Amino acid sequence: MIKFLKYLLTGILVSMYFxxxxxxxxxxxxxxMMEAALGVVFFIYYLVTIREFRIPKxxxxxxxxxxxxxxxxxxxxxxxxxxxxxxxTYLTSALVWLGGAFFVCCVIHFFHKRIxxxxxxxxxxxxxxxxxxxxxxxxxxxxxRLVIDSTxxxxxxxxxxxxxxxxxxxxxxxxxxxxxxxxxxxxxLVTKESWRMNTLKIALYFLAFFIIVIIGNMIxxxxxxxxxxxxxxxxxxxIFESNKExxxxxxxxxxxxxxxxxxxxxxxxxxxxxxxxxxxxxxAFEGFFNYVETGEWQSSSTDRLGSMVIFPESLKTWVIxxxxxxxxxxDINYLGTATEGGFYMGxxxxxxxxxxxxxxxxxxxxxxxxxxxxxxxxxxxxxxxLIPLLTLLVGLIVWLKVSTDVFLALALFLIALEMKAEIxxxxxxxCGADECEKETF
Numbered sequence: 001m002i003k004f005l006k007y008l009l010t011g012i013l014v015s016m017y018f019x020x021x022x023x024x025x026x027x028x029x030x031x032x033m034m035e036a037a038l039g040v041v042f043f044i045y046y047l048v049t050i051r052e053f054r055i056p057k058x059x060x061x062x063x064x065x066x067x068x069x070x071x072x073x074x075x076x077x078x079x080x081x082x083x084x085x086x087x088x089t090y091l092t093s094a095l096v097w098l099g100g101a102f103f104v105c106c107v108i109h110f111f112h113k114r115i116x117x118x119x120x121x122x123x124x125x126x127x128x129x130x131x132x133x134x135x136x137x138x139x140x141x142x143x144x145r146l147v148i149d150s151t152x153x154x155x156x157x158x159x160x161x162x163x164x165x166x167x168x169x170x171x172x173x174x175x176x177x178x179x180x181x182x183x184x185x186x187x188x189l190v191t192k193e194s195w196r197m198n199t200l201k202i203a204l205y206f207l208a209f210f211i212i213v214i215i216g217n218m219i220x221x222x223x224x225x226x227x228x229x230x231x232x233x234x235x236x237x238x239i240f241e242s243n244k245e246x247x248x249x250x251x252x253x254x255x256x257x258x259x260x261x262x263x264x265x266x267x268x269x270x271x272x273x274x275x276x277x278x279x280x281x282x283x284a285f286e287g288f289f290n291y292v293e294t295g296e297w298q299s300s301s302t303d304r305l306g307s308m309v310i311f312p313e314s315l316k317t318w319v320i321x322x323x324x325x326x327x328x329x330x331d332i333n334y335l336g337t338a339t340e341g342g343f344y345m346g347x348x349x350x351x352x353x354x355x356x357x358x359x360x361x362x363x364x365x366x367x368x369x370x371x372x373x374x375x376x377x378x379x380x381x382x383x384x385x386l387i388p389l390l391t392l393l394v395g396l397i398v399w400l401k402v403s404t405d406v407f408l409a410l411a412l413f414l415i416a417l418e419m420k421a422e423i424x425x426x427x428x429x430x431c432g433a434d435e436c437e438k439e440t441f
Contacts, residue, residue: 006111013107015127017100018178018408019169022153031169032408036099042106043099056418058376059098062411065372066094069365072320076358080323087325087357087366094369097408101415109419117384118193120416121185124409128182129208131167131175132215139165140276165219165280172220177394177404179216180226183209184390187230191237192384194248202255210263217284221301222404225397229390305401308347312355321359350399370395373410380417388413 016031023029047054073088108123109115137144149156152168159166167175190197190205209230216223234256238249270277282289286299312318324344345356354363374392378385388410395406 010107010111011123011126011130014104014123015130015168017104017412018124018127019131019167019175021169024151024153027153032096032100035103036096039099039101039103039106043102056422058373058380058414058418061376062094062098062369062373062414063091065365065369066091069362069369072358072362072365076321076362077323079320082323084324084326084357087362093405094407094411097411098415101408101412102419104412105416105419108416109423115416115419115423117381117387117413117416118189120412121182121189121387124182125186125205125208125212128179128212128216131170132211132219135165135167135170135215135219138167165215167219170219173222173398173402174220174404176216176220176222176225177398177402177406178409179212179220179223180229180394180398181391181406181409183212183216183223183226183230184233184394185387187233188384188386188390190252191234194252197251199251199255202251203259206256206259207263210259214263214267214281214284218280221284221286221299222398222401225394229394229397233386233390301401305349308343308349308352310345310347310352312359317356317359319359320361321355321357323357325353325357348402350401350403353403354399367396370405370407370410373407373414377410377414377417380414380421 013035017035020030020032022031070088070091073085073090077083077085077088105115105120108119112119134144134148138148139145148168154166154169154171156166156171159171164171166172170178186205186209190202194202213223213227217227234252238252241249267281271281272278287297287302290299291297312322322344326344343353345352347353347356351363354366370392374388377388391406391409391413395404398404398406
């Protein structure tokens, strides 16, 4: 029982980091800020314990790159005489995510006496499955919705007005992007760990995969990005794997199709018997339904996205932007048509919003932060290097639709690996890239 409570508490804290929200009694203070503050306290305690001030090189470089993003954002707003400081404060945002990640990793290590990529990914999987489950409960159980809505402030009034499912801090494209990260990471974890797992355990991973794909798409269709990346990796890894791994391939393929068959049967049954579920399925997979029924791939999201493709017309905007990330006249959450407003220049496409805010210079700096963090994590652990690299890929793809940041996941992976290396160092053995690959956790 005590063990279960430890896992439950850790899962709650991971969810509060990965899907932050505000408590109704503490407006303006979200859970990532709370955990970041605790992370600072833990870090100060750590420095006092080792009696020296030492920051890993990778974290120092990230801080420098985040500072560069902030300086470019500040220059753009100053030069353009605007007051939109969305990314002029990016350094603060990056430090908050780093502090929160440090706190979460400390908690995981405290309860499990270890910290590594697999355990972090497993917690993220559990958190995403929970968010999918609670989203369905909020939608179909009135008392659950009442309790959540009275406790948590997450803009649920707007979500309800557009008839969108939501969890606790999980809604719209923010949730879809984070579901995508976990789906891609899960695919790598299953292939890397399948040699030590039986078919049942692999099947449980695939069950979690399908739950996140289906319900995650009901919450945000951006989840399809992670489903596509994850499935592509699974297929390619099985194709190019050594023929000596036939038994392992059979376990993965058998578990996948077994769970897929069960999921299809249950989905068809629910689709045919419950009208509200049918509507949710049709929304989640609108493009697929339209393709089957009309022979044309079309959805409201792709139509709206097509109307948002607009490029800067002046060299100045291309270079340093116009200093607007949000629309200067409308709230960022405005859901009207692109011609009515809602976002600056009527576009919500991530790359274009960055271009209009601080040009190619600022966009390049943003990509540099993500790329450096991903490659630094990949270098720290060569065995699981594809997890941060596919996270970076997910982020770059998602920016074609929305400007959601994947830095929080990359920060979590990197902090976990830096902490693992530091623990090994203090244990009298330096954990290099080759050794990390050989270690078993």
